[in-house]
Structure formats: structure tokens, C-alpha cells
Amino acid sequence: MVQDLRSVLRVAQGRQTQTSAVVLNGRMLYSGCERGPRQATMATRANGQARCIGPSIRSGIGWRSMLRRPMSKRAQVQVLAQEVQLVSGQSVKLAFADQGYTGKEPAQAAQDEGIEVQVIKLPEAKKGFILLPRRWVVERSLGWLNRFRRLARDDERLPETLVGLHFVVFAMLMLVHAAPILQSA
Numbered sequence: 001m002v003q004d005l006r007s008v009l010r011v012a013q014g015r016q017t018q019t020s021a022v023v024l025n026g027r028m029l030y031s032g033c034e035r036g037p038r039q040a041t042m043a044t045r046a047n048g049q050a051r052c053i054g055p056s057i058r059s060g061i062g063w064r065s066m067l068r069r070p071m072s073k074r075a076q077v078q079v080l081a082q083e084v085q086l087v088s089g090q091s092v093k094l095a096f097a098d099q100g101y102t103g104k105e106p107a108q109a110a111q112d113e114g115i116e117v118q119v120i121k122l123p124e125a126k127k128g129f130i131l132l133p134r135r136w137v138v139e140r141s142l143g144w145l146n147r148f149r150r151l152a153r154d155d156e157r158l159p160e161t162l163v164g165l166h167f168v169v170f171a172m173l174m175l176v177h178a179a180p181i182l183q184s185a
Contacts, residue, residue, distance in 0.1 A: 002171050009174060012181045018091035022084050022115075024077075025098060077106040081113035096120055144173055 007017040084092050095110055095117045102119050110117045120132050148169050 002167075002174070005171070005174050005178060009178055009181070019088050020091060021094040021096065022088075022092050023096045024080060024101060024117075074101060074103055074106045077101060077117070078109040078112070081110045081115050084115065085113050090114065094118060145169060 010017055010019075081095070084095075092115055095115050097106075097117055097119050099119060099121055101117060107117050122130060122132065145166070148165075
């Protein structure tokens with residue numbers, strides 16, 4: 001039912017029913033000492049659970065991966081590419097990613113799944129605020145997720161529970177976008 005809703009929204013926006021591009025991003029959910037499976041990032045020394053997010057709400061349900069062990073963004077590309085192709089039915093051909101996904105290994109891992117990774121970088125000379133293309137899509141989706149109190153911090157013991165909550169939240173957000181379309185019909 002959620003996939004049908006996603007397809008209806010895409011057709012109403014003048015797009016194809018299947019997603020052809022995905023935006024990859026990740027962030028750490030910070031937690032207390034007694035909460036579920038954890039990892040500590042070596043860069044920030046922060047305890048929490050990594051959450052990786054795929055396309056925006058307008059592109060489709062956000063594909064997620066909850067990591068049980070410490071992994072860099074580069075090491076996650078193979079798993080994320082497999083999940084994206086499984087959910088999309090092998091329709092995704094391009095992935096926009098931030099600088100955490102640079103290198104030959106992530107590009108090759110995604111290429112093995114039929115996805116080309118395009119890393120979005122800042123121009124050489126940075127002066128002031130520069131809006132990176134396609135980067136705002138994921139940041140907007142993460143902002144929408146933070147409106148839901150249960151997803152603002154990592155208070156769930158099991159990663160599966162958090163994945164389920166994300167699915168419900170993205171379905172609710174798609175219904176919000178579907179309301180004007182249904183009212184005009």
C-alpha cells in the first residue's frame with residue numbers, strides 16, 4: 001500500500017513511478033549508556049547508533065540501514081546499494097553522496113550493484129555559505145524526521161524498532177503530501 005502511495009505521488013508530480021536516483025547520507029543518533037546496541041565513532045568519540053538514509057520523501061520511502069558495529073561510510077556502500085536495488089526493483093542508476101563516500105572502493109561496490117556514485121563536493125574556493133546541489137534533499141528529510149520526538153534521539157533498544165518507526169513516519173509524511181492531491185481530484 002505504501003509503494004502504491006509513493007507511485008501515485010510520483011505520477012502526480014509528473015515523474016516516473018520508479019526512482020532512478022538516490023541520495024545517500026548518514027548521521028549518528030546519540031544515546032545514553034543503557035540503550036541497545038551501540039558503536040563509538042573514532043572521529044567524534046560519540047556513543048550512539050549510525051543511521052543511513054536514502055532518498056527524500058518526494059522520491060520515495062527512505063531506505064535505511066541501522067548498523068550494529070562500527071563501520072565507515074565507505075564500508076556501508078555495498079550494503080546500502082544492495083538494499084536500494086532490492087527495494088526499488090533494480091531501477092536506481094545514480095547515487096548522490098557526500099564526501100564521506102569518496103574513493104575507489106565505494107564507487108566499485110556501488111558499481112557492482114549497477115549504481116554510479118556521484119560525490120557532491122564544495123568548490124575549491126569557498127566564500128560564505130554555498131548550497132550544495134542535491135544535499136538539501138536529505139537534510140530536509142532529516143529535519144522532517146526530527147519533528148517526531150521518538151526519532152530525535154536514540155531511545156530504542158532494538159535497531160529493528162527504529163527502522164519500523166522510520167517506515168511509519170515516512171508513510172505519514174507521504175500522506176501529508178498526498179492530501180492536496182486527493183482534495184483537488
